Amino acid sequence: MKKWETIIGLEIHLEIKTKSKLFCSCPNQETSKPNQNICPICLGHPGTLPQLNKQALKQGIKLGLAVKGKLADFCNFDRKNYFYPDLPKGYQISQYQLPLIRGGEIKTELGKVRLERIHLEEDTAKLFHQKNNSQLDFNRAGIPLLEIVTQPELKSAATAKNFLEELQKIVRYLSISQAEMSQGQMRCDANISLRPLGDKKYYPKTEIKNLNSFKAVEKALLFEEKRQKELWEKNTPPLYQTTRGWDEKNNCTRLQRGKEEKKDYRYFPEPDLPPLKIKELEKQGIKIREIENELSELPLEKKQRFIREYGFNKDQAEVLIQEKTIAHYTEKVISELQAWLLSLETVEGSPQEIWENNKAKFSKLLVKWLIDFCLPLSKKTKKSLERITPENFAEALIYFYREKKLNDTMIKFILAEMFENQCDLDIVLMETDIKDAMNKKYDLNTIIKQVLDDNLEVVKKIVVEHKTQAIKFLIGQVMKKTEHGDAKVVEDKISEQLINYVNKFKDN
Ligand SMILES: [Zn+2]
Structure with a gap:
């Protein structure tokens, strides 16, 4: 039986756009060069005055509204005092007692996570420790950050990871941040403590730092949960708060700072920045109503709707909503398909009924040709999916659906041609006899000849040195180029052609 309850709280810093x-x-x-984007203000020269970036403020408000937090009527900035070389002023401008946003919640698939607050603050410089010295890059100093603090109520490492993934999707959807953890655009510190089940007290927590991927957050929390559980079971629970760093290489957390009291930063109000009265923001051109209008459906809601309305399963919907542009593309294709269905004389019922009766067939086609073929093609070639417009893609799907004699290889060929030439279906069908064109493009003998000519060293190994295993490499190359085919057939045909090379090497 489980005896301990895990309590996790997260603190996230987001670099905002x-x-x-x-x-x-x-x-x-x-x-790429250090210390390029700098000026006396972000270098903390005496006598300079900060001026608040309205765009950053808008981004903060946008996130706050999106997560249904309470926008403060009145808030201000504070100086958070501490000394560290990455902080030229000797303090960081942040928000303490009066943050921009209070409360709010983010829904995840593992449940709801309530937020404590969201506030704006400036980033510090980057510090590089070398062997004999340390170097500073001030490009990052003063970049706007949003700090998001959750309530200490997440119950597991998996929930924490899930929450972060959801948050990343949300801020990407709203164009607030790229939130790439590996690039430091999203940083996370995690606090964790355990307590006996049923006990409502909070016990000294561990703060884990140096978490730069979702996986690292999950692994570090699992490690720490286990470590603390062992302490509780030995009847020696942690007595004071500590800070530990995640050691990715050795898969463990390591003590960084022991026995910590609550840090006293001696915050005091920033005298150089006027307090913010939200009611007066309109005068400064920040219109709350407009920001509200910019809010779109959040990714999780969209995913659930894709499952409900279009008949995708969870994983398929996840792929389609991952990026806003792809989700939008999918919906455009589907609305074209719906319009086509309605135009048919053979169907009866309300538009909704008609779609309900047909969606299974079409979502299957979308999975096969959008998720499994076109999206990977776009990723592989690093070219936009929009090379096939949603209208053209829908038209092609309808054609595939009706033309029963097309096999998968032919469909792949058609879509690849449409993608490559950015053209519609008619052009591909008109200009080419599909079978003929495919034969030309995928003519096995031509491809084999080309592969052999391109890999003469390998051919020599086989025909002169009799290292017959090397043929596997050639088979692989041919298969890659044809993207289909039977390995046995390919091997036989290669063997046939290899004979032509025996004399070639003899002559030399
Ligand atoms: Zn500057």
Whole structure:
């Protein structure tokens, strides 16, 4: 029987998309050279004055509204004082007692996670420790961040990972942040403690740092949960709060700072920035109503709707909603299919009934040709899916659905041609006799000849040195080029052609 309850709270920092930094006009963008996007303000020179970036403020409000948090009527900025070389002013401008957003919640597939707060703050410089010295890059200093703090109520490592994935999707959907963890655009610290089941007290927690992937968050929390459980079982639960770092290589957390009291940063109100009165923002051109209108359906809601309305399963819907553009593409294709169905004289019923009766067939086609073929093709070639417009894609699906004599290889050929030439179905069908064109494109003997000529060293190994195993490499190359075919047939045909090369090497 489970005896312990796990309590996890997360603190996330998001680098948000804006043109410039939070308090100066330096560009908010990556540069390969250090110390390019800097000015006296973000370098903390004396006598300079910060000025709040309205776009960053809007992004914060947008996230707050999207997660149904309470927008503060009145909030301000504070100085968080501590000394570290990455902080030129000796303090960070943040928000403490009066954050921009309070409350809110994010729905995940494993349940709802309530938020404590969301606030704006500036990022610090980047510090690089070398062997004999440390170097500072101020490009990042002053970049706007949103700090999101959850309630300490997540019950498992899996929930924490799930929450972060959902948050990432949301901020990407709303164009608030790219939120790429590996690039530091989304950073997470996780707090974890255990308590005996039924006990309502909070016990000293561990703060885990250095988590730069969703996997790392999950693994570190699982490790820490197990470590603390063992302490509880030995009757020696943690006595004070500690900070531990995640060691990816050795799959464990390591003590960074022991015995910590609550940190005292001596926050005090930032005198150089006026407090923000939300009611007065309209005058400054920040219209809450407009921001509300920018909010779209959140990814999880969209996923559930894709399952419900279009008949996809969970995994399929997940692929389709991952990116907003793909979700939009899918819906456009589906609306074309629905319009076509309605135009048929043979169908009866309300538009909804007609779709309900047909959706299984069409979602199957979409899975096969969009999820399993066109999306990977777009990813592989790094070219936009839109090379086949949703209208053309829908038209092609309808054609495939009606033309029973097309096999999968032919359909792949047609779609690949449409994608390559950015043309519609008629052009492919008109200009080419599909079978003839396929034979030309995929003529096995031509491909084999080309592969053999391109890999003469390998051919030599086989025909001169009799290293017959090397033929496997050639088979692989041919299969890759034809994208289909029977390995045995390919092997036989290669063997036939290899004979032609025996004399070639003899002559030399
Ligand atoms: Zn600057």
